[in-house]
Amino acid sequence: MTLTFVGLGLWDEKDITLRGIEAVRNADVVYAEFYTSRLSTSVERLERVLGKEIRVLERKHLEEESRRLVEEAKEKNIVVLVAGDPMIATTHSSIMVEAKARGVEVEIVHNASIVSAIAGVTGLHIYRFGKIATVSYPYGNVVSRTPLDVIKQNLSINAHTLLLLDLNPEPMTIGYAVELLERVDDGTLDHFAVGVARVGGDSVTICDKFYRLKHHDFGDPLHSIVFLAKTIHITEYEFLREFANAPEELYEIVE
Amino acid sequence: MTLTFVGLGLWDEKDITLRGIEAVRNADVVYAEFYTSRLSTSVERLERVLGKEIRVLERKHLEEESRRLVEEAKEKNIVVLVAGDPMIATTHSSIMVEAKARGVEVEIVHNASIVSAIAGVTGLHIYRFGKIATVSYPYGNVVSRTPLDVIKQNLSINAHTLLLLDLNPEPMTIGYAVELLERVDDGTLDHFAVGVARVGGDSVTICDKFYRLKHHDFGDPLHSIVFLAKTIHITEYEFLREFANAPEELYEIVE
Structure with a gap:
């Protein structure tokens, strides 16, 4: 299974790419985090465009519970939505290192930053x-x-x-x-x-x-x-x- | 009418954003230029995804004929597709200045770079x-x-x-x-x-x-x-x- 970081771009729910939408469609669970960067849209509007429930992660979830996310990605396809380009935040590259060490495949869907x-x-x-x-x-x-x-x-x-x-x-x-x-x-x-x-x-x-x-x-x-x-x-x-x-x-x- | 630069992102026809697709749908003429950056896809595949004919611009079209593009955008909605983020190339910001001076509205649809x-x-x-x-x-x-x-x-x-x-x-x-x-x-x-x-x-x-x-x-x-x-x-x-x-x-x- 795969842990995929999907960039949402700069402004609102229309800035996701077709590749990002495909990743969401293939996901078992979709998270979003908005403390490293933010969008001018609501979770509800994103859910409407993407047709999936979104669980918003708090800061501690990514920093302290990154291990849990990686474990979950062993069993399920996990997508984490992030405003901008998902890999600008160093937190996310740390999770990639953690995932690699535990044999979980990681993918990135880049977007505007x-x-x-x-x-x-x-x-x-x-x-x-x-x-x-x-x-x-x-x-x-x-x-x-x-x-x-x-x-x-x-x-x-x-x-x-x-x-x-x-x-x-x-x-x-x-x-x-x-x-x-x-x-x-x-x-x-x-x-x-x-x-x-x-x-x-x-x-x-x-x-x-x-x-x-x-x-x-x-x-x-x-x-x-x-x-x-x-x-x-x-x-x-x-x-x-x-x-x-x-x-x-x-x-x-x-x- | 509007001259819109639409970024295509890093890889192939799946990297366009929903905002970019919307701009293409509203366009009277769609151009593409691939000398400032390139994609790993074909014009044909892009045309299939976007449902519009695409005219590929040569280098001289943008640099020498930018005036013609701006004039055309007075009468029609023009989209120029560019790999990556369209505004990384300084050529394109020069066209924006030209368009502003001639009263043509310019929009940018950013993408990954x-x-x-x-x-x-x-x-x-x-x-x-x-x-x-x-x-x-x-x-x-x-x-x-x-x-x-x-x-x-x-x-x-x-x-x-x-x-x-x-x-x-x-x-x-x-x-x-x-x-x-x-x-x-x-x-x-x-x-x-x-x-x-x-x-x-x-x-x-x-x-x-x-x-x-x-x-x-x-x-x-x-x-x-x-x-x-x-x-x-x-x-x-x-x-x-x-x-x-x-x-x-x-x-x-x-x-």
């Missing part, structure tokens, strides 16, 4: 992106400096930085993320960035100085930010001007 | 990847040093490098890419890498020293390579050992 879609939405060249960082909620009162460090590393090789925003306990907004990072800033953040909301749906894209992003209304989640490289290509500039309301001063960093 | 799927196939953490580079065929006798420069930049921030291999005039093999880069090497390439073939299909993943990848048989295209960061995480090591036949000496670079 913010990691690749961000290039299309911002017009930024995919090969100019550096490392990705996540902006997390403060732990106690401590704001993690990691995103700032990653931005600096990427600036050192003139690369853009995709900043993913924490989803738990609730999806973080661009405004909140900007305020958090300003608390650990050392002058690095006085530069341009692009805020994006609802990629794959009714997306909004706004380019401005990083600290000014908090004054724009991006609407509902999910939100992400791209902190721009030191310089940008002329075609990146043209796209941001047409589609992201970029200020004229952005032209100063065209290489 | 090697850029995000590579993490699932290799078990490497997505946030540890740096810039992407393409290994191109020699121009005359000159081998581009760009991929080597990008690898060095990424090593300087301890990041993995995804190397995409040129598709034109024919998809480049891992063995050929290794031999090309060895011709410009200055000692940088004596390190570990992961070769992957046919991601999203019957994929093969092998981890070894970079120069030894040319001795492995990866079978049919498409091929890609990930040049590893200076150090890797223990869970990355475990995945590569289980799924990519990594040599024991890889343990030396676990941080």
Whole structure:
């Protein structure tokens, strides 16, 4: 029997692939987990499109009970539905290692992820992106400096930085993320960035100085930010001007 | 009317999404282009699944005749099918700018791309990847040093490098890419890498020293390579050992 991770893509129940639907049809039990990424649809709408009951996994089910999932996949065809591309979360690759060790076959049905879609939405060249960082909620009162460090590393090789925003306990907004990072800033953040909301749906894209992003209304989640490289290509500039309301001063960093 | 770019995902005609099928059903004319990325299926099989005639665009159609496509989209609903995620190719974002300037609405139906799927196939953490580079065929006798420069930049921030291999005039093999880069090497390439073939299909993943990848048989295209960061995480090591036949000496670079 098989443990299959099926990506649901970026937006709603229409983003599943024919391959994903086939996997669900062949499944004995269908789970879904929405803490590593989220969709703008409901479990009920997914059940209607897929014609199967879906059991929603809590965080502990995947992390603590991954052994149980793998054991269950010895006897049954198990599908786990995940928003985006299922293998972006390292939790899932750990389960694959566990499954392999126990002789359970694992399959992946890939789908769109913010990691690749961000290039299309911002017009930024995919090969100019550096490392990705996540902006997390403060732990106690401590704001993690990691995103700032990653931005600096990427600036050192003139690369853009995709900043993913924490989803738990609730999806973080661009405004909140900007305020958090300003608390650990050392002058690095006085530069341009692009805020994006609802990629794959009714997306909004706004380019401005990083600290000014908090004054724009991006609407509902999910939100992400791209902190721009030191310089940008002329075609990146043209796209941001047409589609992201970029200020004229952005032209100063065209290489 | 609308110009819609529809991603076809990584492997064959089953990787289109329900949203993509809906866009095709609403289209007056359906084009496809396969020079920026390719699928392991035929136009005939795609036509059968989609129930529409497909006209294949040559390179010049998109680059030189993008104006004609945009003009046609003023009168008709046009769909352009593209393997992978349609917006990874910068050609397509240029057409979006052109369309916006001429008052034509553009939509994107995202799909899986090697850029995000590579993490699932290799078990490497997505946030540890740096810039992407393409290994191109020699121009005359000159081998581009760009991929080597990008690898060095990424090593300087301890990041993995995804190397995409040129598709034109024919998809480049891992063995050929290794031999090309060895011709410009200055000692940088004596390190570990992961070769992957046919991601999203019957994929093969092998981890070894970079120069030894040319001795492995990866079978049919498409091929890609990930040049590893200076150090890797223990869970990355475990995945590569289980799924990519990594040599024991890889343990030396676990941080």
